[in-house]
Amino acid sequence: MENKYVEMDLNEEINSDKTENRFLEFWKLFRRKKPALYSLYFILLLLVLVVAGQYITPFDHSEPNYSNILSSPSWPHVFGTDEYGRDVLSRVIAGTKIALTVSISAVLIGAIAGTILGLVSGFFGKWIDKAIMRFCDILFAFPDLILAIGIVAILGPGLQNVIIAIAFFSVPSFARIVRSSTLEVKELLFVESAKSMGASKRRIVFKHIFPETIPVIIVYFTMNVGTAILSAASLSFLGLGAELSSPDWGAMLSMGRDYIGTSFHIVFFPGLMIFLTVLAFNILGDGLRDVLDPKTRD
């Protein structure tokens, strides 16, 4: 298994057309994971909503209608209306954009920073490695959400600061995971041979080591987006994130909880949407892990 892996990469060096084969091979395996496949479809659908949501929502998500407040789900307001008479379905769709942009950009920032730290740490070792790992230990000493709350407390509420806070606590886990796979890859033959052929360090790191860590990063990225959506929604729910009047899922729950006894639908649907979205990312992450990183599968 391990050997085959090495062989494959040696071939890749010689013939870069193999990259396509590698993707096809991945897709062949992934396609069999039905739950993960459907999760991927669901996420793609959400991405369509992010781009085209504003054109297909039945109503304007921010337009109040005081003659029709807190009405239960019925036609044409399929998810009902909120305390200002705004259409909940339209707001949930509009919220997709906020949820996905916030979480994906936060994890992306965290992943980039963490990957660089992990590569540097794993490749150079010695004191740099020690320093980076100590830094991660310190970040790990704070519970994620508490750290995020602390950062937002300093920077003030708002989505931009939520992104910074989530990116911040994503860094150490990416750094660790990339570091450990860097260490593994470093031992493999082809890096040794690249070294002996006199390739520069930067070239070795980016041309040889980084590509090998990509599968692990993809798996981790997917799973972390799920967590990030939950964290962002939590912060918004606590009033530390999105404007409470905006169609953010967490903010909708925060506003809606006062009407819970009479109009449960205004908290039910946004919450359900958070749940389904996070579930999709988690199941997709599990499926990707099974295919891309089979070692860690039970």
Add this chain to the structure above:
Amino acid sequence: MEQLLKVSNLQTGFKNDREIQKVLHGIDLEVNKGEIVGLVGESGSGKSVTSLSIMQLLHGTPGKVLAGEINYKGVDLLSLKESEMRKYRGKELSMIFQEPMTSLNPVVKIGKQLTEIIMLHLKYSKKKAQGHAISMLESVGIPRAKDIMESYPHELSGGMLQRVMIAMQISCYPSLLIADEPTTALDVTIQAQILNLLKEIQETSNMGVLFITHDLGVVSEICDRVIVMYAGRIVEELSVDRLFEDASHPYTKGLIKSIPIIGQNKKKLFSIPGTVPSPRNMPKGCKFAPRCEFAMDICWQKEPALLDSNYGKSRCWLEAEDKEEAYDSKYSYRS
């Protein structure tokens, strides 16, 4: 001689993805009371699968017995339900494994691992079982047996652990012991001690022993009879007394040549060129033909049958060259 175990036409396969890959192609062997039978072959020859099939310990592996009969004292073990088979394991047939370090549970005290089997099969009280366990440990030459009962496996050396393992597996007086490379993982000096111990136990208890090894040297020291396996088939069987003079199969001869002789400092040890073919790339005729220096045309065409030779049985065209019946229809349709 009283027959203990008779395995006939045992076929075991491994399930991968969608197909079943056969790894044992009809094994026939017997073990009598008071006899040590050596089962010899390189890794990949199927000797461990044979032992696990007999014990029906393929559970948790992709392996599955496909056909055959495993007759133990007149009972076909393959026809037993798992709950009935359990009463045989550890009581009638016991097994010791290659890696003593990993074959004992690291977080359970040695005493418990011993008394557990004793209480299960001999129905002793806890106290009586402990006494029995201590005397078993003493009988395999473990000093301070009482203290060892309270120890965890990692506190003992590999040789000690293999003694513990032996004590455990013979504690319920089994009639048949299967030893799967019991000395391979141990130091050379310890190997001899464990072999002597096994021989001694076998002589006093009159057990039958199926001794699995890749080392013909070990076989010549303790076994009475030897069965040589290659690529999931038996290729030769004969009495150990005749092994060095009368082995007829080129594979067996090759194995004999590769025994290191103590005191004789050859620079390079002989080894048979090549490796055991994988189940996916089996040659059509004799499975050993690609590595055999005597391979003839017929060897590539047809697989020979296991036929009586001068002092045993052999599966080789050299032996059976002109015997028409040597052509084994049993194998002709299997490629």
Add this chain to the structure above:
Amino acid sequence: MLQFTIKRLLSLLPLLLVVSFVVFMFIHFIPGDPARLMAGQDASLEEIEDARNALGLNDPILVQYTTYLSSLLQLELGESYRSGIPVIDLISDRIGPSLILTFLSILWALVIGILIGIISAVFRDKLPDRLGMLTAVSGISLPNFWLGLVCIQIFSVQLGWLPTGGVNDGLKSYILPSFALGAGIMAMIARFTRSSLVQTLKQDYIRTGRSKGLSSQSIIYGHALKNSLIPVITVAGLQFGFLLGGSVVVETVFSFPGLGQLLIDSISYRDYPVVQALILFFSVQFILVNLFVDILYSLFNPKIRYD
């Protein structure tokens, strides 16, 4: 054993120092002038200067840190800007319910999580496994505040069985909050227990157990479980941080008079001494729980203990 504990405790000291330093620096990162915040909106320049001196803000950072550390050790955490009550009093008033809540959450999460994990591993790839793992992945994906609200809607509003919040109904008040708080961690424990047990069942000593004629039950309960639960303890410890973060949210949902809600209230009133103290408290609690887990781990794992 004692030696091991002391050694682990000592090795934590540097981390505790750094964490306390980070939390100490917290007040310096806040935009705006802490002295002005403390002196109040309409304070004169003189009053602000007095406050600055009182806070020691004119001293070098390291001197300030030493002062902070020594007052920490005497449990002097300053006073709330908002109410003037010593922070330590605010915390000690609310620590009880919070600790009970986290304890109950982790308790049920461990029991149910381990149970689901075992069932899934034993019936690997069969229906119970699929159901168990579906429950688990759902548990990980559920927003705990939504779960809390759904529970309130069902059990408090519609059925009227349980209170909607507060802690005035004894144990009853804890049922829904600890359910909502524990669900995520239960799911993670279930997943980890399953994979740990599946791993264990592949080990050589399990085959030895079978060769002895032990039944599947004896093998799982007598041999596999202990081995596979030892790493589960560590994971539970690491997930404790998740629980602490979640408690802030769940306490808000249930208007629960605990530390989490105090934190959120204090942030909205910019009551920074309280925020600072609570962040330190949560982090130290997290570190100590993991120390405790390490000690437990060594208790169960004979190999670690002797090394």
